[in-house]
Amino acid sequence: MDILIKNGRVIDPVNKIDRVTGVLISEDRIVKIGNLSEVKTSGEKPKIIDAKNKVVIPxxxxxxxxxxxxxxxxxxxxxxxxxxxxxxxxxxxxxxxxxxxxxxxxxxxxxxxxxxxxxxxxxxxxxxxxxxxxxxxxxxxxxxxxxxxxxxxxxxxxxxxxxxxxxxxxxxxxxxxxxxxxxxxxxxxxxxxxxxxxxxxxxxxxxxxxxxxxxxxxxxxxxxxxxxxxxxxxxxxxxxxxxxxxxxxxxxxxxxxxxxxxxxxxxxxxxxxxxxxxxxxxxxxxxxxxxxxxxxxxxxxxxxxxxxxxxxxxxxxxxxxxxxxxxxxxxxxxxxxxxxxxxxxxxxxxxxxxxxxxxxxxxxxxKLDSGTLTPGSKADITIIDINVERVIKDFVSKSKNSPFLGKKLQGFAVMTIVNGKIIMDNGKILSD
The missing domain is CATH 3.20.20.140 (Metal-dependent hydrolases)
Incomplete structure (x- = not known):
């Protein structure tokens, strides 16, 4: 299924992009960056992700x-x-x-x-x-x-x-x-x-x-x-x-x-x-x-x-x-x-x-294929809420050795996409 990320602030240093726009993913590749009116999908209706007030990065x-x-x-x-x-x-x-x-x-x-x-x-x-x-x-x-x-x-x-x-x-x-x-x-x-x-x-x-x-x-x-x-x-x-x-x-x-x-x-x-x-x-x-x-x-x-x-x-x-x-x-x-x-x-x-x-x-x-939103590149994307605050309490990692436990930090990933698949949504692993 195609994925269309819309309304997010898209930042891609490779292409010097920093603007609110859309990103289209098809299978495991990024197809296009552009406004919704510019982005055309083929086949079945794409999954829409509304990234309003979020930052979309490689x-x-x-x-x-x-x-x-x-x-x-x-x-x-x-x-x-x-x-x-x-x-x-x-x-x-x-x-x-x-x-x-x-x-x-x-x-x-x-x-x-x-x-x-x-x-x-x-x-x-x-x-x-x-x-x-x-x-x-x-x-x-x-x-x-x-x-x-x-x-x-x-x-x-x-x-x-x-x-x-x-x-x-x-x-x-x-x-x-x-x-x-x-x-x-x-x-x-x-x-x-x-x-x-x-x-x-x-x-x-x-x-x-x-x-x-x-x-x-x-x-x-x-x-x-x-x-x-x-x-x-x-x-x-x-x-x-x-x-x-x-x-x-x-x-x-x-x-x-x-x-x-x-x-x-x-x-x-x-x-x-x-x-x-x-x-x-x-x-x-x-x-x-x-x-x-x-x-x-x-x-x-x-x-x-x-x-x-x-x-x-x-x-x-x-x-x-x-x-x-x-x-x-x-x-x-x-x-x-x-x-x-x-x-x-x-x-x-x-x-x-x-x-x-x-x-x-x-x-x-x-010399990696990922790290950019350039069309044709691997569809590896992180969506961030840079304003959300959380206290560091626990980890998914098997180990918990961190001096930052109990610290209040800002700016967390809310969605992780790897090879065109959503694997994390709001802290929940979807692949398990």
Whole structure:
């Protein structure tokens, strides 16, 4: 059945559209954007969706998530993670390779894709490992991973400490037209740190992770990107130093892109004073100055994308003393409202700019078919009520580890359409 979305404020950064109009979907493709009088349907009467006072955008693409399957299904599965995404208005997700076993071979990639096809409800793009077993030593068969269907390679959560290995990864990835997603952390500097190294860490008696542990690796990987010409995408930028290094790299035309996560532009290390392990993330929450610089980077285009780094953990895992609890928070269901509440409603970013970082920039960087409302593109669409307010109480995700529980946020997805099918309507999953 055709779907006609009418009366909504349609925003599509790729085509520079921002106006009240209609969108016609036929099967799994977008057919046309235009006023109702201009839009003609064929065959049976289309399903009409009245999006008055709502915003209609390309489906959100979250380029940084951890679905935990295979190996840690007690934390998340492809089934639960994709439903969490749908409720958050996210239509496409990249799943990182730090599973058990690691996504470092064709069989593992095929497992993810088959599971996603059979049990998932949004588009799942596997990210392959840079090195076998995330060891940082022997490169994976990057060409074979590309053939199997990976969209990028990364040792996410594990920095590639050996510069020669990283150089070779960038060289081989370039040969196969893949980006390398880098987790930039010098383990020699971060050691066993559990929070940002600052006055606050000293006050709390917790081991600190200095900004420089990130900055040093960002600088190294930028230099290697310049040397090889391979495209480098820097994950979860958290420091003012990293922002400036990336800014300079872009001025020098080095093929570098990057992302920021909502917790790094909304929270500071002051939050750790509660010893709430839901504030324990890697990279850690930084200072107010770092938060300001992340926002500046988002404003001036230094930071291309906003991604959740969705990292689910069970209550049992998180219910430990701060030193022993694992890093990570869930984020698929708060990605959009945190962006709207802290960036758009505060006028730090226009709605168009925010949507660009959630849709068209990920599309462009990773060469995806979705992320636009261009006729002929995949019919992945998110409809948002940017004014609705909700208190974050619970999650569809299997895990609940979030520092935003109890927070009142604005701007939530009210409908999610994937491949031309409505999969979420007002918080209810329709595919189950």
């Amino acid at each position: 489906g959100i693409i979250d380029i940084h998530t951890h679905l935990r399957e295979p190996g840690h299904e007690e934390e998340e599965t492809i089934a639960t993670g994709t439903r969490s995404a749908a409720v958050g208005g996210v239509t496409s997700i990249f799943c990182m390779p730090n599973t058990h076993p690691v996504i470092d071979n064709q069989t593992a990639v095929e497992f993810i894709l088959l599971k996603a096809k059979n049990e998932g409800i949004v588009n799942v793009f596997p990210v392959g490992a840079i090195t076998k077993g995330l060891s940082g030593e022997d490169l994976t068969e990057i060409g074979e991973l590309k053939k199997a269907g990976v969209v990028s390679i990364s040792d996410d959560g594990n920095p590639v400490m050996d510069a020669l290995v990283m150089r070779r990864a960038l060289e081989y990835a370039k040969m196969f037209d893949l980006s390398v997603i880098a987790h930039c952390e010098d383990k020699n500097l971060s050691e066993d740190g559990v929070m940002n190294e600052s006055y606050t860490s000293t006050l709390l008696g917790l081991r600190g992770i200095p900004n420089e542990s990130e900055d040093v690796m960002v600088a190294r990987d930028i230099i290697l990107s310049a040397l090889t010409g391979g495209h480098l995408h820097i994950a979860h930028v958290s420091t003012k130093g990293s922002v400036e290094l990336i800014r300079q790299a872009k001025r020098n035309k080095i093929p570098v892109s990057c992302e920021a996560c909502p917790h790094h532009f909304t929270l500071t290390d002051e939050m750790v004073k509660t010893y709430d392990t839901n504030t324990k993330v890697n990279p850690p929450l930084r200072t107010e100055e770092d938060v300001r610089e992340i926002i500046k980077g988002l404003q001036d285009g230094t930071i291309d994308c906003i991604a959740s780094d969705h990292a689910p953990h069970t209550e049992e895992e998180k219910n430990k003393e701060y030193d022993l609890a694992p890093f990570g928070i869930v984020g698929l269901e708060t990605l959009l409202p945190l962006t709207i509440t802290y960036l758009v409603k505060t006028k730090k970013l226009s709605l168009m700019a925010a949507i660009t970082k959630l849709t068209s920039n990920p599309k462009k960087i990773f």
